[in-house]
Amino acid sequence: MAGIIHTPLGSLNIIDVLVSFDGPRIFTCSNSVTKYLAFLVDELEESDHWLFVPVTNIRIQEIKNGLISIREALLNAEGDIVFQAFLPLVGGYEATIATMKTSEIPPGFLPQENSYILGQKDSTIQYYSDLPQKKTNAVDEARESARDVFDIALDMSDDPYEMESALFGETLINIQYTVFSLDERWSSSKKPPISVVEDNIVNVSTLFQSSFGIRIKSKRSADIFRVTPASKALRGFAELLQDSSDTDRLQIKLKSINPRAVLWYQKLLHTVKRTGSSLKAEWAAPNQDTLSVSLTKQQVDLAYEVTKQTEETVYQVTVKGTLYAVNLKRNTFFIEGEDGNEYSGGLSEDIQHFVQKGHVFHIPMNVEALIEVKVRMNLATSAENLVFTLLDVYSNDSDSK
């Protein structure tokens, strides 16, 4: 380590000095979460003017290998955001920091186009990418397209610009179902209700270089309030990712969301974990709401372990429908719900005692039933198992139980 630089982004460990003149002027540095490229723009009377941009390991390699210049690294910062900091030289002044879009960096702040790190080219490492550069940032794209935009970038350790097709497919399925399950209307049925699907479908609109960047967009457009039907669930997904940077926060979060979402999110983390990636994500809504998050590989692993603690979840739902069968010998029931779903499972001990005392169900019977739902998910097979137990029944044909 070549020192520490104290900034409003935190105290950053200097990892690799790329350009030194009387000390480091261009270098990589990091806190526990994010790696930055630091660039000294100017030395003023009372402060120094710096730019910091988040970088991935791959981007660092590209810079060091002379594949891209420092100028390009700043202008094409992943996330399209650059932090501008003024660090005071004497006491009594506060360090300041502001963000700006990379497209707004004044040319005078930038090094020249030929600002390649010479002499460090390592020809043994060459990455070629078919992926295009991201053309628009998420916020601008969401505003202009009137759709939610969710950018996810996986920084894979082996081949940064390609992904196994099976893992890619799993990633997309798990993202989609995590989003579906964050819609509270998907509660008891095994398949998401049609309304949940229609409102929350997301489309892949492009892949981009970041290392492996995936842009998904809500299928449906915004209403007059600049909100799409998927905005709430996608925001919930972004918040879930944000809370995953801290295990305590994640544990609290998992207790507050649909248990099914926990299981699908666990599957997503499992897939990301298998790619060996760190993960960055940014959500932007047409109304300019936005959230961004960066998770290290270690944070992904930890978050996965936290979700594993909830591999089996239990909750209760109230179902309106028709009770068609109660089998006293096998202690089973069957209800056809008004929501179009079928519920069959076991009887609770209370119900069994109730029947043994002589109560008779006159079926078919319109009922409002309290049902316990136990969701078990097998990560290896991706199979989801729902176990229903009938806890209580209220007849809608009469006022009696």
Added chain:
Amino acid sequence: MSTIINRTFPGFFPSNCPTDSKEVDVEPVYRLVESNTIKAKEFIPSGIRKRSYLEGDCEALALSVLGSKDDIPMAYRFFSSMGLSKKDKVAVGIITKDSGRVSFDKSKNVGDSHINWWTYDGIQPHTFFNNVLQIGVDI
């Protein structure tokens, strides 16, 4: 030229800084500067100037100079590309063995004659320079 009081470094230097260095006379040496005249503020090591927010970097406490005139164009081109185009002049001076310690740190970016110069407490580096040349005119 300054009178040498002792051979110690300022108290804020890390305890093992500098390592792999020696006391040696080097003449001439060249340093990229902005001004036409010798100004003390252009001879303050970055690590001292930035002490309020940068810590623990021994190299930042040294002044960068070149030991060969031949490396000046390369160094100028490189630093210009990295945003230091205002440093288009070269101060010419000497390093004496009682002014501090040096390490000859070849640089692929600025040339093999690159030198890091850590000056002892009380030394004013700018007083070791007496001439400024214009790159592209004098060199």
